[in-house]
Each structure stands twice: as structure tokens, then as C-alpha cells.
Amino acid sequence: MNMKLKKTNIILSCFVLLVLLVPLNDISAMEIKDQLNRKIHLPKQIKTIVSLAPSITEIIYALGVEDLLVGVTQYSDYPAAASSLPKVGSYVHLDLERIIALKPNLCIATRDGNPLTTIERLEIMKIPVYAVDPRNLETIIQTILELGRLLKAEKKADFLAANMRSRILKIKNIISCTQHRTRLFFQIGISPIVSAGSPTFINELIELAGGENLAKGPAAYPRFSKEKVISLAPEVIIITSMARSTVFEKVKAEWNRWPDLPAVKQQRIYLEDSNLFDRPTPRLVDGLELLAKLLHPELFENIK
Amino acid sequence: MKKSKLNLPKRILVVSLILLIILAGISFLGLACGSTGIDFLALIKIIFKSEINESMLPAIIWQIRLPRVLLAALVGATLSLGGLVFQAILRNPLAEPYILGISGGAAIGAIIGILLGLSRFPGVSLLAFAGSMATLLLILVMASDKTILKKDSLLLSGVMVNAFCSAVIMFLISMTQDSRLHNIIFWLMGDLSVADLDQTFSLAMVLIPCFIIIFYYSNVMNLLLMGQEQARAMGVNIKLVIFILLVITSLMVSSTVSYCGLLGFVGLVMPHLLRIILGPDHRVLVPACILGGGAFMVFCDLLARTLPEQGEMPAGVITALIGAPLFIYLLKRSSR
Numbered sequence: 169m170n171m172k173l174k175k176t177n178i179i180l181s182c183f184v185l186l187v188l189l190v191p192l193n194d195i196s197a198m199e200i201k202d203q204l205n206r207k208i209h210l211p212k213q214i215k216t217i218v219s220l221a222p223s224i225t226e227i228i229y230a231l232g233v234e235d236l237l238v239g240v241t242q243y244s245d246y247p248a249a250a251s252s253l254p255k256v257g258s259y260v261h262l263d264l265e266r267i268i269a270l271k272p273n274l275c276i277a278t279r280d281g282n283p284l285t286t287i288e289r290l291e292i293m294k295i296p297v298y299a300v301d302p303r304n305l306e307t308i309i310q311t312i313l314e315l316g317r318l319l320k321a322e323k324k325a326d327f328l329a330a331n332m333r334s335r336i337l338k339i340k341n342i343i344s345c346t347q348h349r350t351r352l353f354f355q356i357g358i359s360p361i362v363s364a365g366s367p368t369f370i371n372e373l374i375e376l377a378g379g380e381n382l383a384k385g386p387a388a389y390p391r392f393s394k395e396k397v398i399s400l401a402p403e404v405i406i407i408t409s410m411a412r413s414t415v416f417e418k419v420k421a422e423w424n425r426w427p428d429l430p431a432v433k434q435q436r437i438y439l440e441d442s443n444l445f446d447r448p449t450p451r452l453v454d455g456l457e458l459l460a461k462l463l464h465p466e467l468f469e470n471i472k
Numbered sequence: 473m474k475k476s477k478l479n480l481p482k483r484i485l486v487v488s489l490i491l492l493i494i495l496a497g498i499s500f501l502g503l504a505c506g507s508t509g510i511d512f513l514a515l516i517k518i519i520f521k522s523e524i525n526e527s528m529l530p531a532i533i534w535q536i537r538l539p540r541v542l543l544a545a546l547v548g549a550t551l552s553l554g555g556l557v558f559q560a561i562l563r564n565p566l567a568e569p570y571i572l573g574i575s576g577g578a579a580i581g582a583i584i585g586i587l588l589g590l591s592r593f594p595g596v597s598l599l600a601f602a603g604s605m606a607t608l609l610l611i612l613v614m615a616s617d618k619t620i621l622k623k624d625s626l627l628l629s630g631v632m633v634n635a636f637c638s639a640v641i642m643f644l645i646s647m648t649q650d651s652r653l654h655n656i657i658f659w660l661m662g663d664l665s666v667a668d669l670d671q672t673f674s675l676a677m678v679l680i681p682c683f684i685i686i687f688y689y690s691n692v693m694n695l696l697l698m699g700q701e702q703a704r705a706m707g708v709n710i711k712l713v714i715f716i717l718l719v720i721t722s723l724m725v726s727s728t729v730s731y732c733g734l735l736g737f738v739g740l741v742m743p744h745l746l747r748i749i750l751g752p753d754h755r756v757l758v759p760a761c762i763l764g765g766g767a768f769m770v771f772c773d774l775l776a777r778t779l780p781e782q783g784e785m786p787a788g789v790i791t792a793l794i795g796a797p798l799f800i801y802l803l804k805r806s807s808r
Contacts, residue, residue, distance in 0.1 A: 242782060255782060261658060261665075263784070265536045268528050269508040289668055293535055 203301045203311070204279060210296060211273040214319060218272040220282050221259040224300070225250050226449040227312055228276075230328055231321040239270045246443060246451070262286045268293060276300065276315070278448075302448040304372050305336060305456075312450065328450050335453050336376065339460050342467050343378040350463040352379040353402035353431070356442060358419055361392040369452060370445050377460035379404070403430045404463060408442035438462055484756055491763035495545065498767045502541040502774045503533055507784065535669070540777075541770055543667040543675070543731070544787070548738055548769020550679055550724045552761040553686060555739020557721045560693040560754065561714055564626050565744070565806060566799065569725045570736035572630040576637030577607030578726035579660070579734055583644050592730065593674065600730035604722040607633055612718075627803075662735035662788025664773050675731055682724045683762055689713060690754040697752065735769070735788045737795020742768050744802065 198210040218239035219225040225244040228234055234249070242258040244250045254270060257263035259281045267275065272295060277287055279301040287297050298318065302308040309329045316325020354370055356362050363383030364370035374381040382400045383390055407419055416439040424432055431437055444455035461468050504515045511529070518530050551569060558567035569575045581603025585596035614629045645656060658665075692713050695703035700710050728735075742765040743757065750756050772790040779785065 257782075257784075261784075263507050264665075265506045265508050265532050268532050268536065271528050285666060285668075289535075292668075293531055 545766035551738035552765025573633030659733035661786030
């Protein structure tokens, strides 16, 4: 009796296994390459996505396919609705268990930050991971178009891309009216003082917006001494950091102790939202427009 | 004397069995709890029945929690054993790989390896081994002077070696903008989340032979505690045994450090607790430390990944929170 039961049990479980395996083979029908040139097996129909970085969450919302999102990382705070989605750890320290429990049939990762080992383990567990690697504004637009194709939101993606391109062009046209390049110190860290070098989005935005990035150089996030900053004589200081306004007032007061600093003389020290400058999303163009206005207010006087 | 010797195999067996049951129990807890919730019933079902349902739970348990529990057990066993060996050789109840700075030396080697872009095995592990051997040598040179065998001066030199190591680590971190060091703060406080089954197995391949060798020398460690003269009189080649034990221990410690960073005080908590319960015989203590240390670490890791609401904390935070007060207590008691 017992033996029989065991036998049927084994047969049953074999059957269940087979049933489970067949659709698994079927699902991974399409093979594509992601931005890192890695082959990935894409499910036929993407039903559920876990986004592994705040910027990716933003793009998914911008594409209007947020219904697919079942999980996001910590600090996915834009748009506000994203904050209420289940969290899977921070983007540099992902919580594998939570990701897998959400049963996504696709994860979207970014090369900048997501640890490779986690990505590899997700793939071992048969969760395809599409990795993006936006390096500058143009590749951000490409990324948006690619994700649009991937998630069947081509139209929205085309619209977003066209919108971004035309706004960038407009800024380029306005800035081309002047030869002056405003000397800008872009402060993203307060203690120690940290700025953004050439291999960053911030550098590209500064140059497009008609500024001279005083932290230009091979290091992505170089550290500065106060002495060094003062000797560079910035005309404008922009402080982002994740600082609250009280912290900002304190930092501003410290810079104000050097009245000969051009930025102090002209009262051009500003606090801005860091998310507009360091997240590879459509909002980066908002950051560009803002920056252009801060660096060349005279050119924008007539334009409303 | 003779009677207790007769009972020895039995005693080892009983102690091991009890600790094995404790380890199994805590491991079971470790498999049942995670950041997605606690479910004992489902775990029992998954372990004992071949039932496959729609849920992802089996995958989570076998591929995420199990490697982690195994890694924690291995690391805990290694560090406890490391503490036990150092305490016997240096005849100092407060010796421990982390406190002596040997873990720190291994960490320096590992970080240099990571910065050079070497693979975890053998590159990073070998450099970690070299680092731990270098600090060990430093401590031994200091210890060769008789006065150092006094508790306080040995500990002081350990503190200094440790301070130096953390300065070098901070120096290396400050000099680089390397994105591979993103998780370094976590790693410095002991991070077990990297575990996958293959790596855990390859680590086990290194560690388990070391456990066996140390068990082989457990009786010699008893003799060492009586004093080197005594041991020599019993016909033990002291220098050779000490050399082998130290090399094996620093190999074990450095390979765990290169996998999961600095976990402090584990080598203090378990050996002391077990010595109080089981007495000073190393033939019993060695297997007990392996199993008990494993259980302790699995428990600490369990707390580390379930206590925080969001994400997790480094397991070294928990081991230090438990271990450091104990260390202070032991220091106070031994100075009386």
C-alpha cells in the first residue's frame, strides 16, 4: 500500500517536473544582446519586471509601462508612486532573495553600480537580466529607445527621444550666442568636498550649458581641498549632494567667508536636486536647462 | 587519568552529536527565515516532500539561503578554531585572529588583489594568505621576546598591528576611485551575502583538510598548554608543530577573509564558552569549536539579515556586538 503510494508520488512528481520544464523551454525562445553585448534569453512576453536602479525605474515610468514593475530599489523616489513599490535592496547591494520572491521574468540592470556577481547569480537562477550602460546624453536616448522596443512602448519612446533631442538642440542654439564659458564648481559632496570630473553626465551637461567644469579630468569623482577650490576662482558654485536646506545654508556660509571669490561676490551659489544631474533619465534634460539658466541668465532674459 | 582516556572517544562523539543537533537546528532556522519572511511549515514541506508548487520558495531556500548558511557555518568553524589554536600556542586566553591583526593583514592582501584585478581564486586568496602570514610573522617576532607572552603586551601589539592594518586599508581605499570597492565597507564588517554554492564548496575543499590536520594535533595542543618544556619532554617536535599549526590557521583565516571580509571576535566567544562547559581537553574542544562556531556564525548571520527592515547589515556587526563586551569581561576577570 505504502509502496504503491510512493510510486504514484514519484510518477506524479516526474509529471509535475515535466509540465514545469516544458513551458520553461518555451519561454526562453527569443535571444537578444543587451548593451554589454551579453546574450540573454528574453521571455516571449514580458509580464513582470524588477528594476535594479532608480534611473531605470524612472525610464520605465516615463515609457508608461509601470504596470509591469513589481519591484524597485531603494531611493527609487521618482515619480512619487514608485516609492510605494516593493523594494529589493539598494542598487549596489541587491537583496537576491527579495528579487526572486517577486518572480520577475525580466530584470533590468545598469552597469554603473549593480554588482556583476549578483547579475550572474540571477541568471543562474533563470531570471534574464537586461543590462544597460548609458554613458552620455546620446546613449541615454538610445537606452530609452531600446527599452521602449523591449517593453513594447516604441511610440512613447520615440516621443521621449524626439522631445529630449529638440530641447537639447534649443539649449545648444541659445548657448552658441556667447563665447563666454562660466567657470563652475559643481559640488556633489560636502565633507570631503567632491566634484564631478570628465567621465560623468554632469561634465557633459556643464559643457552643453556653456560652462567650464573646474573639476575636469580623468577622475570621475575627484576630491578637493577648500584651498584648491578657492584658487580655481569659480564664478558659480552649485551644491547638490543629498543635502537638506539647513546643511546647504551652512556650506554656503562657509564659502561666504571668502568674499573675494567671484561666486560669492556675485551671489551665485545655488542648491539643486542631485537627481536631475546624475541619473541617466529623461529628466537629465531638465537638469541641462536649469544649468544653462544658472550659468547664462542673460541669454534667457527674453525667453519665457 | 586512565578512566577519562577510556571515555574519550565516547565523550567526543556525544559532544559532537549534541552540537551537531544544535547546528542543524540553527541551520534550519537560517533556512526558514529571510528577507521575504519566515515560513517553517513550507520549509518542512520542501525538505521532506518532492512537492513542487508555483512558488519561488524552493529556489530561494536552496540557491540563496542554503549556500549562505553553509558558508556561515564554515566561516564560524574556521574562526573559532583559529581562536582556539592561537590561544593554545600563545598560551593567552584572549588571542584571536581578529584581535591579533591577522585578519587585518589578510584583508590588506585581499584588497590589493582586488585592486590589481586578480580573480578571487587563486590571486586574491593567495595575497590574503601572504598578508596574514606577514602579520603573523610580525607578532611572532614580537612574541619571541619572553615578555610578550604576558597577556597585556601581546594584546597591545595586536592592537597596534590592527590599527596599522586598518590605516593601510583606509589608505588603499582613499587612493582609488575603483568601483569594485563599492561594497568595501560592507566587506570590511563581514559580508556573507556573496555566497554561492560553487564558491562555498571550493572554500570547503580548502578548509576541511585544515580542520582534520588541526584535530590530528589536538593532543599536542594539550601538551603545549602545559608548557613547551613539558611538551618537549614528551617527545614533541615543538617548533615543527607550532609552525604547521600557525601556517594552517592563517591559511584558513585568510581564505575566509578573502571571501567574506572581517568577522571579529568569533574566535573568542565560542572557544571560551565551550571551555567553560567542556573543560580544557583540546581533543574534545576542536570538534566542538568546529560545530559550535558554525552554529554561532549561522545564528549571527541570521540576525544580520532579518533584523533590519530594509536590506541587511554586515554580519560582523553582530559578532562584534556580542564578542566585544565578552572580551572586556574576560580581560577584567583574567587581570584579577
